[in-house]
Amino acid sequence: MAEVFHNQQLASSNEKKLNIALVGNPNCGKTTLFNALTGLRQKVANYPGVTVERKFGDFADSEGTKFRLIDLPGLYSIASRSLDEKIASDIITGSSPHEPPLDLIIVAADATNLGRGLFLCSQIDELGIPIILVLNMMDVAEKEGIKIDVQALSENLQIPIIPAVAKKEIGIPELRQAITTIKNQKKNPQKTGFLFSNIEKNGVVKPIISWFGNAHKMSAKVALIEALKVISDDKSLQRWTANSGDHELNGLVQKARESFSKNTIPWEQVEIQARYDAIDKIINKVVIHRPNPEPSLNDKIDRFLTHKILGPIIMFLVLSAIFQAVYSWAEAPMELIENSIASTGEVVRHYLPAGMLRDLLVDGVISGVGAVLVFLPQIMLLFLFVSILEDSGYLSRVAFILDRAMARIGLSGQSVIPLLSSFACAIPGIMAARTIHNTRDRLITILVAPFMSCSARLPVYTLMIGAFIPNIWFGGFFYLPALTLLGMYFLGIVISILSASLLGKFVIKGQSSNFIMELPPYRIPVWRFIFLRVYEAGSAFVKNAGKIILAISIILWFLATFPRTDSANNSNNIDQTYAGQLGHFIEPAIQPLGFDWKIGVGLITSFAAREVMVSTLGTLYNIQDADETSIGLRDAMKKDKNDITGKPVFTHLTALSLMVFFVLACQCMSTLAIIRRETNTWRWPLALFIYMLILAYSASFVLYQTGLFLGFT
Amino acid sequence: MTLDDLNPGEEAVISGYANEITDDFRLLEMGLIIGSKIKFIKNAPFGDPIQVRLRGYDLSLRRNLAKRILLSKPFLTS
Numbered sequence: 001m002a003e004v005f006h007n008q009q010l011a012s013s014n015e016k017k018l019n020i021a022l023v024g025n026p027n028c029g030k031t032t033l034f035n036a037l038t039g040l041r042q043k044v045a046n047y048p049g050v051t052v053e054r055k056f057g058d059f060a061d062s063e064g065t066k067f068r069l070i071d072l073p074g075l076y077s078i079a080s081r082s083l084d085e086k087i088a089s090d091i092i093t094g095s096s097p098h099e100p101p102l103d104l105i106i107v108a109a110d111a112t113n114l115g116r117g118l119f120l121c122s123q124i125d126e127l128g129i130p131i132i133l134v135l136n137m138m139d140v141a142e143k144e145g146i147k148i149d150v151q152a153l154s155e156n157l158q159i160p161i162i163p164a165v166a167k168k169e170i171g172i173p174e175l176r177q178a179i180t181t182i183k184n185q186k187k188n189p190q191k192t193g194f195l196f197s198n199i200e201k202n203g204v205v206k207p208i209i210s211w212f213g214n215a216h217k218m219s220a221k222v223a224l225i226e227a228l229k230v231i232s233d234d235k236s237l238q239r240w241t242a243n244s245g246d247h248e249l250n251g252l253v254q255k256a257r258e259s260f261s262k263n264t265i266p267w268e269q270v271e272i273q274a275r276y277d278a279i280d281k282i283i284n285k286v287v288i289h290r291p292n293p294e295p296s297l298n299d300k301i302d303r304f305l306t307h308k309i310l311g312p313i314i315m316f317l318v319l320s321a322i323f324q325a326v327y328s329w330a331e332a333p334m335e336l337i338e339n340s341i342a343s344t345g346e347v348v349r350h351y352l353p354a355g356m357l358r359d360l361l362v363d364g365v366i367s368g369v370g371a372v373l374v375f376l377p378q379i380m381l382l383f384l385f386v387s388i389l390e391d392s393g394y395l396s397r398v399a400f401i402l403d404r405a406m407a408r409i410g411l412s413g414q415s416v417i418p419l420l421s422s423f424a425c426a427i428p429g430i431m432a433a434r435t436i437h438n439t440r441d442r443l444i445t446i447l448v449a450p451f452m453s454c455s456a457r458l459p460v461y462t463l464m465i466g467a468f469i470p471n472i473w474f475g476g477f478f479y480l481p482a483l484t485l486l487g488m489y490f491l492g493i494v495i496s497i498l499s500a501s502l503l504g505k506f507v508i509k510g511q512s513s514n515f516i517m518e519l520p521p522y523r524i525p526v527w528r529f530i531f532l533r534v535y536e537a538g539s540a541f542v543k544n545a546g547k548i549i550l551a552i553s554i555i556l557w558f559l560a561t562f563p564r565t566d567s568a569n570n571s572n573n574i575d576q577t578y579a580g581q582l583g584h585f586i587e588p589a590i591q592p593l594g595f596d597w598k599i600g601v602g603l604i605t606s607f608a609a610r611e612v613m614v615s616t617l618g619t620l621y622n623i624q625d626a627d628e629t630s631i632g633l634r635d636a637m638k639k640d641k642n643d644i645t646g647k648p649v650f651t652h653l654t655a656l657s658l659m660v661f662f663v664l665a666c667q668c669m670s671t672l673a674i675i676r677r678e679t680n681t682w683r684w685p686l687a688l689f690i691y692m693l694i695l696a697y698s699a700s701f702v703l704y705q706t707g708l709f710l711g712f713t
Numbered sequence: 714m715t716l717d718d719l720n721p722g723e724e725a726v727i728s729g730y731a732n733e734i735t736d737d738f739r740l741l742e743m744g745l746i747i748g749s750k751i752k753f754i755k756n757a758p759f760g761d762p763i764q765v766r767l768r769g770y771d772l773s774l775r776r777n778l779a780k781r782i783l784l785s786k787p788f789l790t791s
Binding site for chain 2: 114306307308311399403517
């Protein structure tokens with residue numbers, strides 16, 4: 001490694017960007033640091049085929065050199081045990097197909113949590129890439145009585161260290177300067193890590209170090225690292241023994257392993273143990289800790305927020321307030337968006353000549369754009385609250401309190417907020433699943449969230465219950481319509497719980513998080529970062545899911561408009577259109593559920609959004625401006641008779657069957673689009689659509705046929 | 714004794730892991746190694762998980778996992 005930067009020549013010509021990765025433990029303020037360096041010039045995408053986010057931003061130093069900063073997922077280790085770690089460690093070691101080799105690694109560490117940060121840093125320092133260690137949150141450390149001799153630490157580790165408070169931009173100019181300094185260094189100092197401890201004198205490790213020194217001409221430091229790796233990991237051992245076919249190394253390693261095990265250290269843990277031992281020794285030399293004898297402010301807050309009785313009560317109030325806000329505050333902007341879209345449509349309709357193009361623009365494109373934008377208020381509101389909860393530290397307390405309940409279905413407390421949000425709308429709920437650290441838990445949460453009865457199902461429930469469920473009181477306490485509504489919500493919850501267990505056991509492999517979760521200290525959120533995340537969530541939805549939603553909207557518009565029967569006055573005879581024909585076509589298939597072709601048409605059009613079912617039925621029954629409370633629509637549905645049999649089209653049983661179908665079926669293109677965005681593959685949304693369709697069909701089938709058999713009508 | 718047996722406010726030193734835990738390296742990587750001091754802070758309101766403190770940070774873990782973390786004799790700290 002002669003040069004620090006493998007593309008130094010290119011760097012000076014300002015043509016190519018130098019690649020820097022930002023690595024650090026979760027909760028070390030890495031994102032704050034990233035934002036401080038790149039500002040708003042950042043891009044977010046996914047790595048192909050996985051849920052792991054790829055985030056990068058560009059910046060330049062005072063000499064005009066351009067850098068690309070890649071923000072890697074929060075890590076405790078680069079041992080690549082989880083998907084996040086695998087992607088990160090591939091990038092760090094330069095074996096990722098998605099990122100170029102790195103020129104520099106910035107390791108961020110929490111100054112109050114130095115040991116854990118240095119553990120990760122020690123692994124990265126062995127890779128031979130220049131690194132800078134940023135000690136973030138120095139102000140908090142000082143407050144807690146932790147004094148770090150940065151100079152001494154830097155000498156011990158032989159890496160540049162920048163003390164910082166990223167939130168207040170303290171240390172950022174120094175970090176930029178350090179990046180420039182390293183860029184201009186001609187030689188890359190031979191990096192071999194700072195892992196030195198008593199272990200190299202250990203009688204059983206020493207022969208292995210010598211073996212590497214003799215057989216592979218390794219320096220003592222490098223040999224020590226390799227020795228620890230072969231002792232602790234069979235794969236590392238096989239790499240060396242397979243190459244040389246050497247039995248000597250094998251024998252030495254077996255002897256070392258036995259010796260460690262006798263001393264109660266399992267051989268698999270030797271490397272980690274040795275690293276921490278070395279780090280703790282360095283920390284003892286450079287850190288003075290005078291802990292504050294008073295209980296910290298943090299503990300005082302926790303006395304209330306995770307109190308045995310107060311904790312759950314406060315949490316219930318906070319979550320209720322949030323969901324109430326997502327529901328009700330979003331209403332006004334959603335209405336505003338719908339109205340603006342409608343008036344934009346009117347304006348276009350007014351100025352364009354009648355014809356296909358005008359209809360495509362107004363009814364297809366503009367209303368399709370409306371279908372995308374209408375989600376924004378809920379998404380942005382929920383992300384506002386979730387970001388505040390997460391950045392303040394309260395989100396992990398919610399998970400802490402509710403973990404017990406979620407553990408039963410194989411998830412963790414972190415799934416609570418995404419699932420609860422899905423009662424308002426699955427779209428923001430699924431996006432909020434980003435706060436779940438474990439990949440497996442996150443995927444399961446995304447896939448069961450659509451079973452929660454969202455607000456778009458409510459109009460359908462309201463219409464059906466209002467028209468067909470009699471207003472009966474049981475014992476003066478239970479009101480049948482309310483019970484029915486409750487039953488629909490309950491059904492969704494039960495099915496989501498069963499599905500989560502099923503998915504966890506049989507479909508989605510990978511280790512459950514086991515809920516090892518940090519409880520970060522409470523912090524006051526930084527508003528500009530909160531707004532940045534809200535903006536990111538909104539733009540990710542519009543840019544990715546938006547395209548799909550718009551495309552499907554146009555297709556659905558096409559189906560519900562063509563072929564034209566009566567183009568003179570433009571009245572839509574929907575039963576003559578492709579959608580109408582499709583409704584007739586699927587009638588035999590849905591008849592066993594109690595549905596006629598009109599419901600069939602509604603099932604097709606309501607794929608745009610569930611509540612479209614109501615307006616479609618309104619159109620089919622020729623009711624002007626029908627909504628779920630229209631008496632006219634209810635009456636028309638009650639009076640409707642089958643053309644052939646003369647029996648009523650809708651019965652109590654049909655209504656129940658249709659509601660159950662709506663609980664279970666994924667009648668929502670936007671949900672599928674956002675799952676595509678979040679999982680980065682069509683596989684999961686398609687599988688979920690089919691799974692939910694089968695469930696919905698079976699449940700409605702069993703309900704309707706059993707009902708008929710028992711003589712209900 | 715194990716981490717699960719500690720009472721709130723008690724502190725002890727990790728002396729090892731019950732056998733099965735060797736395949737769960739996450740705890741080790743987070744610094745719960747042999748010789749680390751660990752303090753039991755509190756139970757979650759519904760009894761599980763538990764909150765512990767080590768190396769200057771707080772961690773939440775489930776009881777079934779805490780049962781596998783072996784400890785030396787506990788001592789009380791202020």
